[in-house]
Amino acid sequence: MAATTITRQQPVQCRDGCHRGSSDSGRRRDRGGVRPADASAVANGRAVGSRSLARLVSAESTVVLVARSGGKIVGTSSLVMCPIPSGLRARVEDVVVDDSARGQGVGAALIEEAKTRATAAGARTLDLTSRASRTAANRLYERLGFQVRESRVYRFAPTD
Template sequence: MEIETIREVTDEVVAAFARLLPQLSSSADPPDRASLGRVVAAEPNTVLVARSAGRIVGTLTLVTVPMLTGVRCRIEDVVVDSSARGQGVGAELTTAALRLAREAGAGSVELTSRASRIAANRLYQRLGFQRRESNLYRYPLSGPAELP
């Protein structure tokens, strides 16, 4: 298995994300070349992919942001193709992201995972992630046009 950073959005990358993203979120539209390009080009983002036998079988985005209190890193959009699950793809991607975060000077890495993703939650705990008690708030900007 090979882990690589996506630096250019090719037809192969577009096709792989069109296959992978629906496996992560039923509400997300498959990304087009332009939207993938914006994500890859965004300075805080490092988009990793895993290849098995030359085929992209997983992805993860590491978001790195320097803050006044230190470098913050967050793992987002982790998805492994259903045909490659149980083969260590998620662990390889996550470990690569942790190495990059350490190199960036982050003191920790955060991620969220739905409780229904049992295998993913087991993986994160096995890799050393610790569950935190926290309140997560979300403000839906798709609601009323007028803000409070």
């Protein structure tokens, strides 16, 4: 497996008003580099545009983790943390690994980084959801210490 570097995506404002990522060497206050030209992310089967990505990376509650191997982006995930009355809660969202990098530890590296950051921030728990049909991903999550919860997930979707 090639070395995988996990960095945090952080926006910077450029002169024309767009948001662009900036890179550094991955130190504690690290930043990754997803530029608008790279903004071909997919969420729930839909393409996500550069404005949505800019909003995501600039959200105070969200840490976008980017995995690179050989200078190429091979995976990403989001760590969302928010305080609630019972303490700081954390959640992993949208773990995505490029097909060419599957089985090389990229997903595990993203999850481990999210666990490290959530723990360092004082989160009481770190949750994630995964469809039952994603057997390989579910095996990975269990191998990394996540336990299946008996719970129901409810969703409200406002209509336009």
